[in-house]
Amino acid sequence: MAEAAKLSERKAAILSALVHVYIRTGEPVGSEAVATAARLGVSSATIRNELAALEELGYLSQPHTSAGRVPTDLAYRCYVDALPPRPKLPDPERRAVLEFFDEALADVDEILRGTTQLLSRLTHYASLALAPSRQERALVRLELLSLGQAMMLLAVLDTGRVDKCVIDLPQGAGEADVERVSRGVLERLRGQTLGEARAHVAERGKATGEPERAILARVDEALATIGRQEEGDHVVVGGAANIAGEDSFARRETLRHIFEALERETEVLGLLRQATVPREGPVSVTIGRESPMTGQWEASVVAAPYGAGDRAFGTIGVVGPIRMDYLAAISAVRVVAERLSAAVEALTR
Amino acid sequence: MAEAAKLSERKAAILSALVHVYIRTGEPVGSEAVATAARLGVSSATIRNELAALEELGYLSQPHTSAGRVPTDLAYRCYVDALPPRPKLPDPERRAVLEFFDEALADVDEILRGTTQLLSRLTHYASLALAPSRQERALVRLELLSLGQAMMLLAVLDTGRVDKCVIDLPQGAGEADVERVSRGVLERLRGQTLGEARAHVAERGKATGEPERAILARVDEALATIGRQEEGDHVVVGGAANIAGEDSFARRETLRHIFEALERETEVLGLLRQATVPREGPVSVTIGRESPMTGQWEASVVAAPYGAGDRAFGTIGVVGPIRMDYLAAISAVRVVAERLSAAVEALTR
C-alpha cells in the first residue's frame, strides 16, 4: 500500500466506475465489467493493468486471486470527492421533502423527529439529528409555578422546547413568595440565554432578603440542572429498522454495535459534532475507518449542519453501510438540511 | 395436531424438561437428553413413546425424522403455565432494581425511560413501556403564557409530565386578557382530568364575552390537541440492540419487522394494552402465534401492568425470541413492575 498520490485522470475514472458498479451489485467487480461501465474505449486488458496499479496504490483489494476487485475505504473517499458538488435530488423525493416542511410543526424537537423519519424514508438508512444546544438558545419565557410543597421551574426556549425542573420549596417560603419571584425577577430574563439568566438570578439573589434569596438560589440550581440535561436527549434517531434489514451488515455483532451506540447517543455526539465543521462543501462524509467510530461499525456517515443564518444549530445525517449509495444519501441530506434550516429559522425568529 | 386436552403429569414433566433444555441449547432435543434432564427414573425408550404422543398432540415437532424434538408455541405455553407463580429474581439483579428505584426521578416519562433500560440490562431483551394515558391523569396546573403574537398552553400533569401547545392569539386579544383567563379560569381546574377541564372551559366560554370567549375556545382546542398527542410518544423502547445480536432471529426480515414495529409504536400499543388485563397472575406472557403481532415477529412478549393502588396506569414488558428464558424474564418483569408501581404511586400522591 503506497502513498495516496494524485491519480491520473484515467485511473480516477476507472476507480469511480468500479465503485459505482460495486455499490450497485455488492460483488467483486472484474475488469470486463469495469470496461463496459467506464466507457473509456479501452479493452479489459488495459483496465486489468490499471486495476493492478490501483491495487498496488491501496485503492482496491481482491478477496482472492481469481476474483474481481473490491474498493477499499480510500477508493470510496475518491469516489465521493469526485461526485458532483451539488447532486440533484430526484423530483419525487424533492417533493416529499417540500411537503414535509410545508406542515407547520410546533417545536424543534418535533421537527427533528419528523426529519429523521423523512431522511430514513428517502435514503433507506438510519438517520440521526443533533438537537440545538440548550445553552446557546434564548429564553422566551421563564416561569416558576408553585405546586403545593414544591415548585416547578419552566423554561420556554426559542426553539419551542419547554424544559422543566421540580424544586423543593425552601423553609418558610409560600405560594405568594414564589409568585413574587416569578413576576419580579424571572419576567425580565426573556431573550437571554440560559447562562446569562443564571448570572442574573445569582446576582439578584445577593441583593435581596429571605425567602426570595433562598428561592433564587434554588432557581439557579435548577437552571444548572436544565443545562446539564442537554447531553441526555440530545440525539434523535430514526429509521433504525432500515439497517437491521441491510444485509451489507453481514455480521450480527456489527449490527449490535451500531444499535448499542445509537442507543447510548453520547457516542454519536462526537461524530455529528465533527460534521458541524465541514471540511468541504455543505455535506460531510465519513467513510469506514476514517473515524474510529464508523470503523468499528463498518459503516459510513453522511451529515450536514443546519441552523439559522450563518449560525449552525446542530447536525443531521444518515448512517449506512460503507457500500452506501453516497450520491442518493448526499443529495437527500443536503436538501433536507437546507429546508430544515429554513424551518428552524422561521421558528426561532 | 389434536385438542389440547389435559396432559398426564408425566407428559407435562417431560414437556417442561424438554422446553427447558431447548431454551438452553437451541438445538433439537433427543430422548436421551430429556431422560437425563427430567430425572423421572424411566429410560429413553419410554421417553420416546411419550415424545411421539406429545408430537401427535401438537406440542412438539421434528425438523426431520432422525432429529430430536423442538417445542411448538403450545409447548412453551404449557411450560410457562407450569412455572412457579412468583419466581424469585436472583439477588444481584434484585439489588440492581432496588438501587435504580432508590434514586428520585423527576417525572414518569423519565422513570419509564430508565425502567426500559433497566429491564433490558436484566433480561438482555428489548423492553417496552406504555406510559400512563394523559386523558385520565389529573392536572396539577394549567397555565396560559403569552408569547408575543401567540400564546402557549402548558398542562402540568400529576405524573410530572408537562404538555404544551402553541396557539395563535385571537384578534383583539392582548397580554392582559390572556393573563386574566389564565388566573380567572384555568387556576380553578387543578385536580381535574384533561376531559373534565375541557368541559369546564367550554362551559365557561359560553358565559363570558369577547375576547375571553375566543381565547377559551382556542384553549379548548389546544386541550383536545394535547389529548390527541397521546398516541404519539406513548411507548418507550429500550435496549433494542439486545435483539439485534440475538441469533435466534435468524432471518433478517424478521428482525427488520420487529424494529419497524417498535418504531411505529402504535402497533405495539395493542399488545401492551392487552397485557394490562392479565389472564392470570400479575405477569402476562404472549408466545409466538398466540397473537398476530408476535406471530409475525416470531417473538414473545412478557408484560405486566403497573399503577398506583388498584388502578393500572400502563404496562411494561420485554420482547424476545420465542425461545426466551421465560423464567428470568417473568421474574424480572414482575419485580420491576412492583417497584415501578411504588415509585409512580409516590410521585402522583
Added chain:
DNA sequence: GGTTAGCAGTCTAGCCGATGGAGTGCTAGC
C-alpha cells in the same frame, strides 16, 4: 510506448457421493 488479443494459470462455488452419527420407531422380552 501504450494497447490489445489470446492463453495459461489460479482460485472458488457448487455439485456429487460416501461416511459417520444421532436419533427414531418398533419389537420382543421382562
Added chain:
DNA sequence: GCTAGCACTCCATCGGCTAGACTGCTAACC
C-alpha cells in the same frame, strides 16, 4: 407398562471433482 436392542432414516460433513470467472503475462500490433 417399561426397557433393551436393533434396524432404519436422515442429515451434516468431507474429499474430490468440475465449470466458470478472473487474472497476469506474453507477444503482436498501432
